[in-house]
Amino acid sequence: MSSKITIIGAGSVGSTIAYTLSNEDIASEIVLIDINKKKVEGEVMDIAQGTCFRDPVSIIAGEYEDAKDSDIVIITSGIARKPGQTRIELTQTNVNILKSITPEIVKAAPNAIYIIVSNPVDIMTYVFTKISGLPENQILGSGTxxxxxxxxxxxxxxxxxxxxxxxxxxxxxxxxxxxxxxxxxxxxxxxxxxxxxxxxxxxxxxxxxxxxxxxxxxxxxxxxxxxxxxxxxxxxxxxxxxxxxxxxxxxxxxxxxxxxxxxxxxxxxxxxxxxxxxxxxxxxxxxxxxxxxxxxxxxxxxxxxxxxxxxxxxx
The missing domain is CATH 3.90.110.10 (Lactate dehydrogenase/glycoside hydrolase, family 4, C-terminal)
Structure with a gap:
């Protein structure tokens, strides 16, 4: 199957998604993007060195423009709740992160189907639907x-x-x-x-x-x-x-x-x-x-x- 998948966020969830995809014949191209360049490069190197055991797959640490022609974009960016932090505070922080990501990635991959994984996922999916300008059929959250x-x-x-x-x-x-x-x-x-x-x-x-x-x-x-x-x-x-x-x-x-x-x-x-x-x-x-x-x-x-x-x- 020839498909290009971009993952935004190379934390535990994003990098594990990239690793899982690299072990299955789902994607032929995987782009992993993160604000922490060293982290994303390390994740990609680690994952890529295990791909010799499957059909060829391209996996790169990329920038937003590398998401061009993606079939699917998966958004996992955000922070985990800290001790003493309210759910509202966490939500606002992650919404602000999403607001900074959205125009960049939508410009690069306007035809992709977007899977929102970042928590709180229902609110993040709602905000992305409202601010992305994309048709609603292209947007879904991992939900329940x-x-x-x-x-x-x-x-x-x-x-x-x-x-x-x-x-x-x-x-x-x-x-x-x-x-x-x-x-x-x-x-x-x-x-x-x-x-x-x-x-x-x-x-x-x-x-x-x-x-x-x-x-x-x-x-x-x-x-x-x-x-x-x-x-x-x-x-x-x-x-x-x-x-x-x-x-x-x-x-x-x-x-x-x-x-x-x-x-x-x-x-x-x-x-x-x-x-x-x-x-x-x-x-x-x-x-x-x-x-x-x-x-x-x-x-x-x-x-x-x-x-x-x-x-x-x-x-």
Missing amino acids: MLDSARLRCGLSEHLNIAQKNIHAYVFGEHGDTSFIPWSGAYVSGVSLDEYYETVEKMGRNVTKIDKDAMLEYVRTSGGQVIANKGATFYAVSVAVCKLVATILSSSDSVATVSSMMHGEYGIEDVCLSTLTLVGPKGVQGKIPMRMTKEEVEKLKASADALKAVIAQIEH
Whole structure:
């Protein structure tokens, strides 16, 4: 596959994405850009020296102009929250970084599909959508792809069934107001409740999921990893690379990515994650999933929480 991918930001997430892409036959050209020139050159040298074990790939430490003709641009720039720093303060700092990057990269790669990974990802996706001047179909955030992967991992371990047989999602913000629409959780075509009954008839004893505990597991997994090792970057990098492969494939797929809402579920003018059709032309639209009234209210509450933060920042 011949494709050019530019990654802005060579921190833990950006460099791990570059490394993961270098091990897969997704990209033929990778450009890594960072304000810290020595760091990005070191990352590129380290990654490039391992590429002899795969089909040829070009990987360079570049400038914005090197992103010309990129198929995909991945933005990971930003800082992690410091002790004592409020979420609003972190948001404003990372929005300011994004505002400095956006005109430069959009000028170099106006036709690329942009994947926003920087946190808080929903607000960063919203700001980029507002200031970039690009068509909305070219812009998406990594959203709750990782949260949904964590959910499937947890369900798989509990039910002792392969993750590929589980269709369940996390909606809303990539953060504290995310939620699981359990009415749309299925195992091989049957609802969770039906699945319990089915396996019991087979003589298997499956304990019912503690839904509150599962949501807590999903929401706190990132914080637990950060507490244990300082940062999260492997799982999110795999999720982003899967998204890259989806965009570069020949057909669309459904993913929980963050993109602008236009009245779906009664929500407008905010970016968050619901089922979204994504493919070679970027965001194709939302897939409406039947949800209970209570679940729709949770999605609206998530949207309101994001809007409250947006109202407090300069963008």
